[in-house]
Amino acid sequence: MIKTLAKSIREYKRSSVLSPVFVSIEVVLECLMPLVIMAFIAAINRGGAEGETLKMSTIWYYGGILLAMALLSLCTGMLSGRFAARASAGFAKNLRKDMYYAIQDYSFSNIDKFSTSSLVTRQTTDVTNVQMAYMMIIRVAIRCPLMLVFSLVMAFIVNPGIAWIFLALVPVLAAVLVLVIFRTHPIFERVFKKYDNMNRSVREDIKGIRVVKSFVREDFERKKFKNASEEVCKEFTLAERIMAVNTPVMQFCIWLSFLLIFLMGALLTRSGSPVQEDQLTVLIMYASQILSAVMQLSMVLVMIIIARTSAERIVEVLNEKSNIVSPEDAVKEVRDGDIVFDNVSFKYSQTAEKFALASVNLHIKSGQTIGILGGTGASKSTLVNLIPRLYDATEGAVYVGGVDVRKYDLETLRNKVAMVLQKNVLFSGTIKDNLRWGKEDATDDEMLRVCKLACADDFIQAFPDKYDTYIEQGGTNVSGGQKQRLCIARALLKDPKVLILDDSTSAVDTKTDAMIRRSFREQIPNVTKIIIAQRVSSVQDADQIIVMDGGRINAIGTHEELLASNEIYKEVYYSQNKVGSAAPAEGGQANA
Ligand SMILES: Nc1ncnc2c1ncn2[C@@H]1O[C@H](COP(=O)(O)OP(=O)(O)OP(=O)(O)O)[C@@H](O)[C@H]1O
Numbered sequence: 001m002i003k004t005l006a007k008s009i010r011e012y013k014r015s016s017v018l019s020p021v022f023v024s025i026e027v028v029l030e031c032l033m034p035l036v037i038m039a040f041i042a043a044i045n046r047g048g049a050e051g052e053t054l055k056m057s058t059i060w061y062y063g064g065i066l067l068a069m070a071l072l073s074l075c076t077g078m079l080s081g082r083f084a085a086r087a088s089a090g091f092a093k094n095l096r097k098d099m100y101y102a103i104q105d106y107s108f109s110n111i112d113k114f115s116t117s118s119l120v121t122r123q124t125t126d127v128t129n130v131q132m133a134y135m136m137i138i139r140v141a142i143r144c145p146l147m148l149v150f151s152l153v154m155a156f157i158v159n160p161g162i163a164w165i166f167l168a169l170v171p172v173l174a175a176v177l178v179l180v181i182f183r184t185h186p187i188f189e190r191v192f193k194k195y196d197n198m199n200r201s202v203r204e205d206i207k208g209i210r211v212v213k214s215f216v217r218e219d220f221e222r223k224k225f226k227n228a229s230e231e232v233c234k235e236f237t238l239a240e241r242i243m244a245v246n247t248p249v250m251q252f253c254i255w256l257s258f259l260l261i262f263l264m265g266a267l268l269t270r271s272g273s274p275v276q277e278d279q280l281t282v283l284i285m286y287a288s289q290i291l292s293a294v295m296q297l298s299m300v301l302v303m304i305i306i307a308r309t310s311a312e313r314i315v316e317v318l319n320e321k322s323n324i325v326s327p328e329d330a331v332k333e334v335r336d337g338d339i340v341f342d343n344v345s346f347k348y349s350q351t352a353e354k355f356a357l358a359s360v361n362l363h364i365k366s367g368q369t370i371g372i373l374g375g376t377g378a379s380k381s382t383l384v385n386l387i388p389r390l391y392d393a394t395e396g397a398v399y400v401g402g403v404d405v406r407k408y409d410l411e412t413l414r415n416k417v418a419m420v421l422q423k424n425v426l427f428s429g430t431i432k433d434n435l436r437w438g439k440e441d442a443t444d445d446e447m448l449r450v451c452k453l454a455c456a457d458d459f460i461q462a463f464p465d466k467y468d469t470y471i472e473q474g475g476t477n478v479s480g481g482q483k484q485r486l487c488i489a490r491a492l493l494k495d496p497k498v499l500i501l502d503d504s505t506s507a508v509d510t511k512t513d514a515m516i517r518r519s520f521r522e523q524i525p526n527v528t529k530i531i532i533a534q535r536v537s538s539v540q541d542a543d544q545i546i547v548m549d550g551g552r553i554n555a556i557g558t559h560e561e562l563l564a565s566n567e568i569y570k571e572v573y574y575s576q577n578k579v580g581s582a583a584p585a586e587g588g589q590a591n592a
């Protein structure tokens, strides 16, 4: 895990090393200062005792040394802080970037594994946790143990008879702190899951705010959010409440140590080995340093523990390897739009019991128009997803242009197999910007051509800004049918050999739908067109119609053939065309 994370430090290695170096200097200075103070006090005492006046030069001497040390410690402290800040912020930046890049490479099945909200939490809260922990590690986690050891050694040098008090107190304090950490750790682990929940609730609600409003579900959403945020609050309160024990225990230990130091001093003095007040003063200083080091160390531990959970979640994202990548010596040319499914079965996850697609055999000749019809959940989308290799077949193989899709360079394949997804999105930007997703350097003429093909030109010309009309995020300012036609145009701009429309004209009126199909037939006759539809009219004139049912191909044939022989097709057809004589058979359109 650490190795994976460490890869993201990169250009911030120097800062990451310099910070502890300066911290170490700071610690050494801080531990030496009490010694100088001790010498100073001794000098003052001597001055008083021998009846001489304390020389001004002595005061200047010790004062000067102390001031210089204090200033130097200030500078090194500030420098180490600066380097730590730079290193940790830079580290976080790199982590986010690496995660982002990793996610961009994910295949559809990788994406299925993580929920969107969890990916967002991982990129934000989790990275921030790791960033904080990293900063603490390179500063405080170095500082505290050093401080602890140095101060202990110094205390023993000053007066071993009293210094053992620290040896007794430190374990007690440490034990309490460790106990607290063990109690809180599982709670923090739970908190992050709850965080995901809360984020999901916010995301879903805001994304679907229109649906929420139209169903008047605001109250329900409010309640959902309230529950989620209260859960987070409850767990955090619990964790913080346990952790709140730390500070009072720590304070108590400090006062206890002072008390014990004086007590031991008094006892030692009584028993004939007098303890000087300069020694007592210095020991008290070391007491504060030692105990606060232990305290800070425990806080770092808590932070590290919180961050460990976060780090694991980040590493999960970074280590998720895309299972769909281009092979070496990939084929970079798609011959034609010939498609073969050779005994293909597919399931969405290895653990799934049921195949979403079972033993599909199919041959689509280049240039054909194929309609796919079937009820919701009949695996129509699943079938076509395998063609541009959005998923890999679990068994069997899919061939495009005579070559196994797994042998193609992914970019080549996906450019030549253009797919208009069922759940499509437009991005914020002008219409032109959106179209250029299909081809970066498309000229205005090319865009005009594909928009005419997709029957989108008419309505685009009607906008005041025409092709420069601004599309809001998610395409909210165009109608459903307009959005679909823009998506088709965008796919056409790729100049594909196979064009797949997954229910992409469902919101387009029947007349326009027919016009689009006619222009396809006339203007791109060599492109293999696969049209998934719910309306029989959308596929009626196709060369072949595939009827899907429950993950299998139920029948293949032309409209006339199917109408004569296939029950499902007949049902769907008659239910949509309301031909009185041949009413749909039992079950109605349950499948369609
Ligand atoms: N990403 C996914 N992960 C797991 N299961 C999925 C996933 N996508 C679809 N499924 C399942 O696979 C089956 C087929 O879904 P598919 O989307 O192919 O149906 P469809 O025929 O396209 O339906 P529709 O007409 O509603 O679009 C369904 O049972 C669905 O629950």
Ligand SMILES: [Mg+2]
Pocket: 380, 381, 382, 422, 502, 503
């Ligand atoms: Mg579908």
